Amino acid sequence: MTDKANRFVSPDNHLLHLITEINPSLFDEHDLKKAGLCLLDWAAVAVAGSREPCAKILLDHAQQEGGEAQSTLIGTGRCGTARQAALFNGTAAHAHDFDDTYPAIPAHTTVPVASAVWAAAERDGRTGLEIITSVITGIEVMCRLGLALCPDHYRRGWHASATLGAIGASAACAKLHGLKGKTIMDALELAACRAAGTKAAFGSMAKPLQLGQAAALGLESADLAQRGFTSSKRVLNAADGFYALHSNDFSDAPLKKPLGEEFHIHGNHFKYHASCFLTHGAIEAAKTFFADNDDHLPASIKQVHVCGHPELLKVCDNPEPQTGLAAKFSVQFCVALALTGKDTSALTTFEEHLTRDSALRKLMNKITLEASANLNHEEAEVIFSLKDESTIKIFGKPTSSAKPDEERPAIEAKAQNLCEPVVGKDGTSKLIQLFSALQTLDRIPDYSGLSKR
Secondary structure, eight states: OOHHHHTTSOTHHHHHHHHHHOOGGGOOHHHHHHHHHHHHHHHHHHHHHTTSHHHHHHHHHHHHHOOOOOEEETTBTEEEOHHHHHHHHHHHHHTTSOSOBBTTTTBOOHHHHHHHHHHHHHHHTOOHHHHHHHHHHHHHHHHHHHHHHTTHHHHTTBOHHHHHHHHHHHHHHHHHHTOOHHHHHHHHHHHHTTOOOBGGGTTSTHHHHHHHHHHHHHHHHHHHHHTTOOOOTHHHHSTTSHHHHHOSSOOSHHHHOOBTBOOGGGGOBOOSSSSOGGGHHHHHHHHHHHHHOTTOOGGGEEEEEEEEOHHHHHHHOOSSOOSHHHHTTOHHHHHHHHHTTOOTTOGGGGOGGGGGOHHHHHHHTTEEEEEOTTSOTTOEEEEEEETTSOEEEEEEOOOOOSOHHHHHHHHHHHHHHHHHHHHHHHHHHHHHHHHHSGGGOSSOOOOTTOBOO
């Protein structure tokens, strides 16, 4: 056996153990509250995203396709099959790139997992605690796989939110279905052998579609496995399997870590800027400069030098974005917004007409970029050189609390801002109430009536 083959001895046993052993007795109050916040954030961004062109196209497609009304297409007042709902809700929830993220991979974890679980739970009549258990399980699997495969997986150009999201979603739905042993592995392998997603799609409708597809694929894989559809046990850990093909850095150490430590869902960071998470450190630095230097208006800035993680330059070096979607992946545009006091948490700030704003364009031309491997994905060092020859250096990093109770007010405010224009104050209040007490519910209430006003 070659050295390369030796690297893939049997990490799937660790995944099987992980999925089997996670249960509500392991959760404390903080786990339940964090899961509720992640699900509220997911629902809020899905409601807002249901207005986007990509969601409207999928809604039309689902209506043409037809099928049994099993699960809610969030924000539309309509239902579709569970698979259609997973695809629609996953795409809508990522349409604004405003959903939570796990920076260490980096990947968006809640959207693919929750979109699959929620659709299946509505169809099958599951309890709130079963939903939370399945979501925590799916995110745990997704994050551990990401830590096992990255950074090479992401560096190669794979969209980890989609590739790993499909497997995480299948693990979550396998947990929800109560699958056992080999059937669990069949579900994961059926997802892994079809999982895909590329970073080349960033800044287009194809990016959120990849997360919707991951959710639908995960749900479908668990459904098929439950019905007896089998896979090859070589799919994940063979020398030509998923791990080997997707990374040269694979290590099963993250998969082997015992349960009992903090669940990875606590590593999810909520987004408070409606742009790629890689831009957030630079935005925070620019916001600090704007707040602390009222006498230094944009006209007094000679140059802005942004130093960030190498992925920032690969993904977000776009000095001339032409659309609102592309602007979310332009660190130059995002920094210019912050330096002019614009609200980077407002969806309207990333509308296409602002990409042609002459004042923003002029400021963007003053921004230079540099990569530094010493910085994390979410960090940035920004040097502001002024026309009076002075310089100001600011370190930027998104704020995040490890305590759900401290995060709740900001997430509820975000949900209100995103949802009220779509479903009104009453509908938004119902969503917030739902996810604050989800673990107590014997069945999800019927929210199919929540629709655009």
